[in-house]
Amino acid sequence: MLSCKHTIAQGTDYLDKELGFWRKVEMKMHLMICVNCRRYVKQLKQTVVMLSKGQFKQPSEQQVEQLKQEYQDVASKQ
Amino acid sequence: MTEESLPSEDELVERLKNNDAALFERVVKEYHSSMFAVAYSIAGPAIADEVVQEAWISAINALHKFEGRSALKSWLIRITANEAKTRLRKESRSVSLEAVDENWATDTRFTEKGHWAGGNPEWDISSPDDLLAADELQDCVKKHMVKLPDNQQQIINLRDVGGLDMDTICNILEITASNARVLLHRARDKMQQVVARFQRTGEC
Numbered sequence: 012m013l014s015c016k017h018t019i020a021q022g023t024d025y026l027d028k029e030l031g032f033w034r035k036v037e038m039k040m041h042l043m044i045c046v047n048c049r050r051y052v053k054q055l056k057q058t059v060v061m062l063s064k065g066q067f068k069q070p071s072e073q074q075v076e077q078l079k080q081e082y083q084d085v086a087s088k089q
Numbered sequence: 090m091t092e093e094s095l096p097s098e099d100e101l102v103e104r105l106k107n108n109d110a111a112l113f114e115r116v117v118k119e120y121h122s123s124m125f126a127v128a129y130s131i132a133g134p135a136i137a138d139e140v141v142q143e144a145w146i147s148a149i150n151a152l153h154k155f156e157g158r159s160a161l162k163s164w165l166i167r168i169t170a171n172e173a174k175t176r177l178r179k180e181s182r183s184v185s186l187e188a189v190d191e192n193w194a195t196d197t198r199f200t201e202k203g204h205w206a207g208g209n210p211e212w213d214i215s216s217p218d219d220l221l222a223a224d225e226l227q228d229c230v231k232k233h234m235v236k237l238p239d240n241q242q243q244i245i246n247l248r249d250v251g252g253l254d255m256d257t258i259c260n261i262l263e264i265t266a267s268n269a270r271v272l273l274h275r276a277r278d279k280m281q282q283v284v285a286r287f288q289r290t291g292e293c
Contacts, residue, residue, distance in 0.1 A: 014202065014204065015199060019278070020193075023270060023273055023277055024274070054281050057215055057217055058220075058277060058280050059277060061230075062250050063252060065221055067122040067126050067251060069122060070117060070118065070121045070141075075114055078145050079110050081149055082108075083108065083110055086108035087108070
């Protein structure tokens, strides 16, 4: 049986579906009986979703306008 | 997010080569944050904006030569990564991709046998939206994010914040897939611990 420490070390591979068949079975069996690791996997997922929602900033209107101008200048020369 | 999706790759490139400024604007808005993630991760926050700007200008000037051998987005990401790496050399900021933060043996969350030492309590704030809305927690996450070793910081910013796929990330950082997965897990695990501690103690 996997230890809790080994189980959580596979957390990212489990969430990203990168575990091979047997490792996945082993992990699922552990998660079935271990509430702490089940919580950990859930929390890891919540953390990842939180990070992905706090996305990097969008360009400012000024930046977009400047790039559009550059694009049109280059296009008109070609 | 753009309101409507971009046209197919072939049409997209064709129209961009034919001076479609409205479409160009949509492309900028669509791909900017991924390019920013790359610039930020490689060259650092101080010059990320400049790097992205330079990358767009290089791309605009090279667009007529773009043959579509890769997707436009991959091409833009590659230009950004190259620009960021060049700038990094100029700024002579060193990034160690090999540094490994090994804390396996000394992880106090676990007993010697690898069981949870003090359990793992449920979080009071648990939905990602509520986590995001908690300002103090977000400040804490940001503070700890920049304390991660460079390689872990790069990968979590590229993958989880920037949303890039692992193949692209491995190419940019020149690391193997298995190495990338280990680094990504270490970074995510650290962030989980930051959130967990904040929820347990209210302290950062």
